[in-house]
Amino acid sequence: MYAVFETGGKQYRASEGDVIRVEKIDAPEGKVIDIDKVLMVGEGNDVRIGTPYLEGGKVSATVRAQGRHKKIRIVKLRRRKHSRKQMGHRQAYTELQITAISAG
Numbered sequence: 001m002y003a004v005f006e007t008g009g010k011q012y013r014a015s016e017g018d019v020i021r022v023e024k025i026d027a028p029e030g031k032v033i034d035i036d037k038v039l040m041v042g043e044g045n046d047v048r049i050g051t052p053y054l055e056g057g058k059v060s061a062t063v064r065a066q067g068r069h070k071k072i073r074i075v076k077l078r079r080r081k082h083s084r085k086q087m088g089h090r091q092a093y094t095e096l097q098i099t100a101i102s103a104g
Contacts (some may be wrong), residue, residue: 005041024092035059041103056104061096
């Protein structure tokens with residue numbers, strides 16, 4: 001069984017037992033969280049689609065780690081002007097292990 005759910009303004013597809021990285025969620029490591037914004041649940045030919053969310057649909061996950069992605073470097077350069085700007089960004093993430101999917 002797999003589910004498509006929304007968290008942090010992005011959509012993810014996951015099955016039970018999968019480990020995924022989502023946008024940062026404020027929760028300590030080891031805590032079990034429930035995501036109720038489930039868009040779709042499917043298993044083989046049996047697919048349930050919400051409008052926009054499934055009523056009673058829920059994805060349970062355990063927080064495995066909090067971290068930050070690799071640094072992205074941004075360089076802005078204006079040629080022949082002696083103008084250069086260099087910046088970097090590291091996006092925070094939460095690593096989740098999907099423990100249960102319920103269609104409601």
